Amino acid sequence: MTSSLDDTAFAPWKKADAVPLIRFEGVTKRYGDFTAIDNIDLNIYEREFFALLGPSGCGKTTLMRMLAGFEDASEGAITIAGQNMKGVPPNRRAVNMMFQSYALFPHLTVYDNIAFGLKRSDMPKSEIAGRVEEMLRLVQLGKFARRKPHQISGGQRQRVALARALAKGPKLLLLDEPLGALDKKLRQQTQFELMDIQEKTGTTFVIVTHDQEEAMTVASRIAVMDHGRLVQVDTPDRIYEAPNSVYVADFVGDIDIIRGHVAAVDGDIAEIVWAEGKPPLRGTAAPGLSAGGPGALAIRPEKITISKDDPGAVHNKVRGKVEDIAYLGSMSTYVVLLPDGVRLKCQMANVRRISRRGIAWEDDVWLSWTDTAGIVLPE
Amino acid sequence: MKRLSWFNIVALTLGFAFLYIPMLILIVYSFNASKLVTVWAGFSTRWYGELLRNEAFLDAAWVTLRVGVFSSTIATVLGTMAAFVMVRAGRFYGRTLFSGMIYAPLVMPEVITGLSLLLLFIAVGLERGVITIVLAHATFSMCYVSVVVSSRLATFDESLEQAALDLGCTPWDAFKSVTLPIIAPAVIAGWLLAFTLSLDDLVIASFTAGPSATTLPIKIFSSVRLGVSPEINALSTIIIGIVTVGVISASLISKRAIVRQRQDEQAAVG
Numbered sequence: 001m002t003s004s005l006d007d008t009a010f011a012p013w014k015k016a017d018a019v020p021l022i023r024f025e026g027v028t029k030r031y032g033d034f035t036a037i038d039n040i041d042l043n044i045y046e047r048e049f050f051a052l053l054g055p056s057g058c059g060k061t062t063l064m065r066m067l068a069g070f071e072d073a074s075e076g077a078i079t080i081a082g083q084n085m086k087g088v089p090p091n092r093r094a095v096n097m098m099f100q101s102y103a104l105f106p107h108l109t110v111y112d113n114i115a116f117g118l119k120r121s122d123m124p125k126s127e128i129a130g131r132v133e134e135m136l137r138l139v140q141l142g143k144f145a146r147r148k149p150h151q152i153s154g155g156q157r158q159r160v161a162l163a164r165a166l167a168k169g170p171k172l173l174l175l176d177e178p179l180g181a182l183d184k185k186l187r188q189q190t191q192f193e194l195m196d197i198q199e200k201t202g203t204t205f206v207i208v209t210h211d212q213e214e215a216m217t218v219a220s221r222i223a224v225m226d227h228g229r230l231v232q233v234d235t236p237d238r239i240y241e242a243p244n245s246v247y248v249a250d251f252v253g254d255i256d257i258i259r260g261h262v263a264a265v266d267g268d269i270a271e272i273v274w275a276e277g278k279p280p281l282r283g284t285a286a287p288g289l290s291a292g293g294p295g296a297l298a299i300r301p302e303k304i305t306i307s308k309d310d311p312g313a314v315h316n317k318v319r320g321k322v323e324d325i326a327y328l329g330s331m332s333t334y335v336v337l338l339p340d341g342v343r344l345k346c347q348m349a350n351v352r353r354i355s356r357r358g359i360a361w362e363d364d365v366w367l368s369w370t371d372t373a374g375i376v377l378p379e
Numbered sequence: 380m381k382r383l384s385w386f387n388i389v390a391l392t393l394g395f396a397f398l399y400i401p402m403l404i405l406i407v408y409s410f411n412a413s414k415l416v417t418v419w420a421g422f423s424t425r426w427y428g429e430l431l432r433n434e435a436f437l438d439a440a441w442v443t444l445r446v447g448v449f450s451s452t453i454a455t456v457l458g459t460m461a462a463f464v465m466v467r468a469g470r471f472y473g474r475t476l477f478s479g480m481i482y483a484p485l486v487m488p489e490v491i492t493g494l495s496l497l498l499l500f501i502a503v504g505l506e507r508g509v510i511t512i513v514l515a516h517a518t519f520s521m522c523y524v525s526v527v528v529s530s531r532l533a534t535f536d537e538s539l540e541q542a543a544l545d546l547g548c549t550p551w552d553a554f555k556s557v558t559l560p561i562i563a564p565a566v567i568a569g570w571l572l573a574f575t576l577s578l579d580d581l582v583i584a585s586f587t588a589g590p591s592a593t594t595l596p597i598k599i600f601s602s603v604r605l606g607v608s609p610e611i612n613a614l615s616t617i618i619i620g621i622v623t624v625g626v627i628s629a630s631l632i633s634k635r636a637i638v639r640q641r642q643d644e645q646a647a648v649g
Contacts, residue, residue: 070541090544103542107560117546151643168546 010220011235012045019082021046021171021204022067027076029062029228036062038228039076046171049198049205051215054225055251060208063225064174067206068097081171091120096170100177102161104149110160111136111145117168135163138197155186162194166201175207179214191217212252216240224248240300244286246377249298256304256344262295262376270376272297275340282315283374290378299374301347304367306334306359311368320344322363334359336367402619409612416607426613436614439598442509443578446594450516451573457517458524458573459566465525466532484522492519493586500587507589515587516577523576524569531565564633571629 012018020043029037037059044050052060065071066078069090078085080095096117104113114135118128136142139159144152149160158178165173178194179187195218198205209215215222216236223233224247232239232248243249246257258281260274270285272295283297311317323343324335327350334346346367359365383391409427413420430436461481468474484492496515505511539561543553559566581596588597599611 068541068545070544090541091547091549095545097542097545099538099542101536101538103536103538105539105542105557105561116543120547120552148643150640164542164546 010047012048013043013221018045020044021048021081022206023077023079024063025077025079027063027066027073027078029059029066029071030074036228037066037073040228040230042223042230042233044204044206046204047202049195049207049218049220051219051222052206052208052225053210053212053215053222053251055210058225059228060210060225061176062228064097064176064206064208067172068095068174069093094171095174096165096168096172097174098161098165098176098178100180102149102157102181104157104160104164106149108148109145110141110147110149110152113149113160114164114167116164121168131167135167138166138200139163154181155190158182158190162197166197166203169201170203172204172206175205177209178207179209179211187214188217194218216252224251242284242286242375243298243377246296246298246379249375249377254301254345254347256299256301258297258299258342258344259379260295260297262289262291262293262378265289265291269371270295272376274342275338278318279315281318281374282371283376284372286375286377288378289376294379296377296379297374298377299369301333301345302331302349303373304344304346304369306336306346306348307366307368308358308363309366311366314368315371316374317366317368318344319364319366322359322361322365325359325361334365336365405612406616406619409609409616411609411612414609416609416612426609427617430610430613430617433610436595436598436610439593439595442512442592443595446509446512446516446584447574447577450513450577451520451570453513453517454521454524454573455566455570458521458569459528461521461525462529462532465529466535481522481525484519485526487519489519489580489582493583496583497586506591507587508591511587511589512584512592512594515583516573516580519583520573520576523572524566527569527572528562528565531562535562571625 012020022042022044024040024042027037027040028035040063052063054060062071066073067080067085069085069088069092072086080093085093105116108116111132114132115128118131123131132145133142136145139162141156141159141163144156144160149157152160158181162178175194179190182190191214194205198218205218207215207218216239219236221233221235222239224231224239226247232244234242239248239252243252249255250257258272258274260272260281262270263273263280264271265285268285269282270289270291271280271282273280274297281297283299289295305311318338320336320338322334323337324333326333326335329350331347331349334348336344336346338344344367408416408419410422410424411419412423412425465478465481493515496511496518500507500511535558539557540553543557544550548556579596580594581600584594585597585600588594595614599614602608603611
């Protein structure tokens with residue numbers, strides 16, 4: 001499998017001599033009997049936009065709060081820019097955080113909120129006003145400088161929180177579910193603004209989110225977490241196309257899972273037996289997969305082709321009955337029930353007008369996909 | 380709007396009459412020209428003038444004012460600290476006992492509080508006077524402050540404090556420049572409550588006051604025992620006036636703040 005990133009692209013994690021900005025070494029965090037973070041090793045590099053992704057309670061927020069200095073690791077070491085951060089309080093770290101609730105100071109104006117951190121830094125008084133103006137321009141809030149937080153809209157508050165966190169020019173900016181309170185349209189727009197601002201300022205961003213679409217959009221790399229462990233750390237395209245476990249495949253995006261038994265592994269291709277008397281299905285073998293154990297074929301719905309006629313000489317083809325059709329405008333999702341009770345989702349782009357397509361409810365159809373479209377994962 | 384039935388009107392009238400007729404009588408008689416409290420002899424402000432020339436009353440008023448300011452300030456500092464521990468310290472061993480002990484003075488009979496304080500002051504050999512009254516008042520009004528402040532702190536978003544730390548504040552600076560300004564209304568309300576309690580108090584003050592210092596309530600109480608004089612009526616009228624102005628202006632200020640905030644929020648949404 002080849003990565004879509006070539007050598008000139010931004011990918012410091014691939015360079016052997018690159019020095020990471022943040023280094024987690026065997027970090028564990030316990031609260032009494034509960035282990036929130038379980039022996040994590042992780043490197044994050046300068047200028048990265050790094051996403052911590054996982055369901056609530058997976059430990060992603062705890063990991064971020066350890067970077068901010070609100071929690072100390074029970075075991076292991078966290079270094080930022082070469083300095084061991086053990087016992088360093090939040091106010092002594094070149095790290096700023098944007099809080100989920102924004103945590104804007106209600107008694108101060110937008111201007112004073114942004115200036116708050118600068119007044120407590122060693123920046124000369126004469127330069128503070130200029131810096132605040134600069135931040136207000138960056139987030140396009142110049143007109144609102146004299147307003148109090150409750151006098152501006154939710155989207156504007158989010159931008160004030162961002163400007164305040166960036167004002168001191170931190171090495172590292174932490175964003176805790178920064179877009180959670182915004183509606184969908186505004187959220188998408190703000191994602192691109194965030195990426196733009198990250199590029200302009202050259203700051204390293206670490207974002208915590210449970211929204212996989214958001215992580216895919218903004219991040220250079222994503223760490224998928226579950227129960228205090230890192231399940232996979234990779235670029236968004238690799239997370240999507242080459243998940244290393246059923247958990248990751250299932251968490252990120254829509255996916256069809258066909259469970260069975262790994263019958264053979266031949267180089268890159270693995271075969272999985274999934275139903276009695278049916279020919280085995282083929283897929284790309286996950287690294288380290290060996291024949292003989294239980295496995296699952298994971299395939300994205302958009303990689304499956306649906307047709308009324310037999311697709312001919314392909315290995316991966318199954319017959320079934322259309323159970324449901326969801327028309328989403330740009331595409332349609334077909335839910336096909338196979339005779340064995342397995343349900344598969346298939347997505348087709350609606351390149352033609354709806355009247356010209358000939359698949360309806362209860363139709364017998366063929367589903368087919370290529371040998372490398374799916375991935376066979378150990379279970 | 381729903382119209383009031385005659386039953387409601389009667390109930391309302393009787394209720395308010397019960398509450399305010401005694402005070403109205405007192406106010407009316409404070410303008411009585413006669414020296415006899417029960418006989419009306421025409422309108423006069425004579426007793427207000429007499430009051431201003433009465434050194435004993437003025438001294439007692441001055442003592443009361445000083446005791447009120449000092450004791451409520453001490454109570455506010457201590458009560459706020461206690462409230463922080465109650466709300467922020469989470470679960471610690473003996474928390475229930477600690478919170479019970481903070482709130483116990485609320486229900487403790489004043490006579491017992493006063494008596495125990497008196498015994499303490501005698502035991503440590505502290506001369507009774509302004510200082511002992513201040514200490515006694517701070518002790519019993521502290522729990523009221525802590526109740527008021529801890530109810531505000533319970534809804535305080537802690538991420539505000541964390542944001543301040545994150546932006547470079549020391550914990551003390553974060554408290555001073557973020558937490559305190561935000562909870563200030565509750566702290567001020569607590570101070571006013573403590574101040575009012577101190578102005579009011581007769582029982583505890585009479586246990587802890589000495590010959591060198593008498594508060595206004597003690598003075599009024601002891602002179603009434605010798606017979607109600609029109610001067611007392613005048614003094615009480617002044618106190619009622621001050622309290623009324625205070626209560627009305629406080630409620631106006633807070634109401635206006637709420638209305639303004641609501642308008643601002645609507646402007647932000649629109």
